[in-house]
Amino acid sequence: MRAVDALMECLKAEGVDVVFGLPGGANLPTYDAFYDAGIRHILVRHEAGGGHAAEGYAKATGRVGVALGTSGPGATNLVTPICDAMMDSVPVVFLTGQVRTELLGTDGFQEADTIGITMPIVKHSVMIQHPLELPRAIHEAFHIARTGRPGPVVVDIPTDLSRADIPYEPITDIHLPGYQPTTDGNQKQIRLAAKALANARRPVIYAGGGTLDASAELTELATSDRLPVTCTVMGLGAFPASHPQWLGMLGMHGTRTANYAMDEADLIVAIGARFDDRVTAKLSEFAPHAKFVHIDVDPAEISKNVPAHIPIVGYARNILPRLTAEYRALEPDPSRLDEWWHRIRSWQERYPLSYVDSTDSEIKPQYMVQALYEASQGDAIVCSDVGQHQMWAAQHYHFDKPRRWINSGGLGTMGFGLPAAMGAKVGCPEATVVCITGDGSFQMNTQELATCAQNGIDVKVFIMNNGYLGMVRQWQELFWDRRYSQVDTGQYPDFVKLAEAYGATGLRLTDKHTLVDDMREALVTEGPVVVDVRVAPEENVYPMIAPGQPARNMVG
């Protein structure tokens, strides 16, 4: 069969049920194979939309997402999603077309050195050199994307090779001598960690994106005693926000309670979290009294930013049950945590997340998220873009389950939200999928509304329209003497008309008194809906750790 038909067989063998892409000259053979391969292909309007959709699909389902683009501009349009997937450890396989082999290196039509351009932002990449390599390369790509620390893999396929006639045998024996992730965790280290935890008087569990598939195990550990839990923006939902041991998110816009608890902790158990600078704030004053247990599947994360006293390398879902068992066996005295909880409760009482609501009908952005939480009964998959709205969504939509909160954290990619929501909805058709976006971010991939309308992908977009690139405006206000430079987006475009032009329903909401009901109506309206919610334009996200400050100096 043709190599591209073998490619289809490989995708099916990997359990791929949907791919997102856009054709061009160099991947014509692949698209010919899709014509009757029986794999759902969703035609996006921009490759970046396809890439982020594959990420949204992967983040919502935990399965590997797949995105396709042609050579040259198709591949370069995928660069942002590839980098985004790298930063947030998202398993996505990117299949790019490449010019035919005799044109390689000649600046041929639509030739770009895709492997070279993407080299620093992939977990792995390969250009097919011989058609017989293709099936194995595809299976290796899925294996690498999915296992260890997940991430993006690029497979670049020269168009002539993809038309070659090859014998196809299913491949099941993947063996990569240079890639043997440690997944189990060292038992001795686990025992040490249990002991440290049993002796701790002010422990905190700091859980990140690496715990999203170990949510039950994490909750089990935390509740085997009264261990307080905080999550990064990537880990939200791994521990239920409604649980009394929940401290809220930590970091730059986390709760005071979570940040103060880190600041005073004597033991921090970091699980699938990578001590990002948005979390540590001023590194030299981060958690000054704490010893660190660090559980991560990537050895390079151990002691990268903060030296770990007890490192444990492996999958959280493998390690946590054994840690819990060892911890229980030590029969730690729960009353040793009384004083700590007393302190935590006093912070919670003094510093709840709060804001000053309007006295008229104006919608405060924080209230917008609370209203959406109420209207969706806290049960939606929430995809977000990047900016103030992202932080308010993280603070005020409370996630009780993992994979309900999908955002771009590491790269902070504006334009991520809508396509990610599209991918999440395709992956989880039964779920209510909403996108909380900003007037700026939404315009960076609006074209995917057409994809949603055409394919009946039922996403509900709520634009927090403050008329500003709000997050940048906030920094200019607070740290650059209010010199608002290039952050005013004005009243353009008319999002309601834009939605209608795309074949979606457009609504505009301006009154807080009817907001919950109006949102409910939007949620039950069939098909894609875009809701332009006009909010107070100059609200700031608080609390906040100002740049260069330690957590204990939070403001607002």
Add this chain to the structure above:
Amino acid sequence: MGEPGTKEILSLEELEAAGSFRTGRKHIVSILVENKPGVLTRITGLFARRGFNIDTLAVGPTDDETVSRITLTLDGAVQSIDQVTKQLHKLINVLKIRDLDPSETMARELALFKISADGANRAEVMQVCEIFRAKIVDVSKRTLVAEVTGTQEKIDAFERLVRPFGLVEMARTGEIAITRGRTET
């Protein structure tokens, strides 16, 4: 130092001082890799991204034809070279990495020196070569080419001695290395 994201002005001195965390200890890193296209680029790219300057680099086959050895030398702070080593491990085609301990390691480099040697100083040049066990591999009317092997330091010393005679050209391979005793490199 001035805080990121704020309007505080940075002095050039501060900025430059912040980057100078090198210990100056020389590292010899030996890397076994699968013999596949692009592997060298991935490795050097990784060093570049973490701000390391590679001093020398040597690549060659091993006893296994599917595996190549890359030996590179560089200066680095201990902390961050560990970080690069861990990042290198994450490259799928990298099989093994050793940051070699100089006291446990045999390191050798090959160098070719083209030295001006007309009648007057030729004998003197040849004497220096002899002391360094350098081989004369080419002789012309005005120059001779000497081949030297040894540690980087020995070759540096040879260079210092012959430079006054007039060094026309020099080519060095960069060190390759292997551990002493029975342990594998």
